[in-house]
Amino acid sequence: AQKVTQAQTEISVVEKEDVTLDCVYETRDTTYYLFWYKQPPSGELVFLIRRNSFDEQNEISGRYSWNFQKSTSSFNFTITASQVVDSAVYFCALSGALYNFNKFYFGSGTKLNVKP
Template sequence: AQTVTQSQPEMSVQEAETVTLSCTYDTSESDYYLFWYKQPPSRQMILVIRQEAYKQQNATENRFSVNFQKAAKSFSLKISDSQLGDAAMYFCAYRSAVAGAQKLVFGQGTRLTINP
């Protein structure tokens, strides 16, 4: 079974600075998808960014980018120019690419605080 580990329960960063959230995963599969979700105080789960394992190029979405290291099974999220609205829980998630396997496996989450 696949597992996802986020080793940083909490992180904080100054507004306008850059922060990196760590995520590692364990799988025996070669093809899969990785995601970062944001959960603000409203507790809704919001998709931030996704990465296909077969792509070597790291995904980017505006101020959000990932560092995907397939051999190391590492998938970190970098937030540039941090804003107060970025404060939230961030969850890393794994999804198999096997046909019919659609569930997401989540990490424990990292609570990000933005200091003004």
């Protein structure tokens, strides 16, 4: 079974604090991809990162970083020095191959509130 769990429903931080959003996944596929999307109040989900199951290197992009650990089936997302513009709902997603089509499994999302 494919499943993504984001246990944190809502997180509130004060600007400039660091915050980590947790993502735990389940899959039987040996090849799979993990994603993070950001949904600001405007509603449109925006792609942040894609990581394949063979690449466990952590990635940093500006204030964003991602920690992929296959041993714990986790793909956590850290925002360093958070800003008010980071306030959004963040979704973790898992893509597993199904014939010729990639089906996405989304977590329930974590709402991040960054207060000034």
